[in-house]
């Protein structure tokens with residue numbers, strides 16, 4: 585199977601590249617931002633038509649949530665219009681499109697985990713542009729949209745590596761404790777998307793590790809697992825006055841994923857153990 589990954593250097597893209605490459609029947613074309621800008625429609629059509637993949641994984645996005653507030657055109661151009669380009673090109677090639685959505689499409693006003701059928705209400709430009717991308721992808725019948733939350737697993741650029749740097753340098757003493765979601769390991773997402781490819785599962789599906797938590801608790805548990813003495817205190821997101829608003833609650837339920845695939849997501853703490861082992865190698 586020919587699988588083309590765009591945004592192949594990112595957290596999800598790099599894990600997917602690794603996991604999908606383990607299957608010797610797969611031929612992977614891993615494209616970074618330098619290789620292909622998904623907002624350039626001509627380039628998308630030219631390159632994809634030349635490669636003629638069976639599957640296109642869109643792991644590309646403008647993910648700097650605060651920057652999207654000031655770079656609105658760019659956010660829409662990548663997160664929404666870029667997905668239109670990929671979806672329409674996949675339709676032209678009859679290829680399976682896999683796209684990634686975000687828990688930030690919700691406003692956090694409910695107190696149970698969000699299902700695939702809950703009403704969205706984006707609070708930021710990032711969230712609105714991502715919702716646009718979901719709609720573009722889902723307009724194509726052979727698309728899978730995996731909605732994920734609080735992704736971790738990138739050694740150099742994820743939340744845990746940022747916390748670790750802060751703890752080691754003594755520059756971090758507080759983390760947000762009034763926002764709750766379901767952290768999700770990039771390699772666990774990659775396993776799910778691999779299954780979506782082999783089982784040709786289409787439509788919107790939530791993917792998240794089990795258990796919900798705050799950023800403060802994530803930092804505390806990381807420190808505990810690594811034997812680091814820490815004295816992190818909780819702060820509110822409002823106290824940071826960041827440009828983009830985030831939902832205070834955005835946990836995702838994974839009942840539909842289990843129903844469709846039998847996959848039972850493990851807890852985020854177990855996934856974190858794997859991540860720690862992986863980065864210690």
Ligand SMILES: NC(=O)c1ccc[n+]([C@@H]2O[C@H](COP(=O)([O-])OP(=O)(O)OC[C@H]3O[C@@H](n4cnc5c(N)ncnc54)[C@H](OP(=O)(O)O)[C@@H]3O)[C@@H](O)[C@H]2O)c1
Nearest residue numbers: 591593594595596617621622644645647684686732734735
């Ligand atoms: N990270 C999270 O917590 C989180 C939570 C929920 C959903 N998601 C979604 O999950 C997906 C993957 O996120 P991630 O955490 O893996 O993001 P990431 O690590 O920031 O990776 C995104 C990748 O997209 C590339 N990119 C940016 N603009 C591009 C463009 N115009 N054309 C082609 N490539 C472009 C980036 O390359 P450069 O860096 O070189 O620009 C980067 O390699 C995204 O759709 C994101 O919205 C992420």
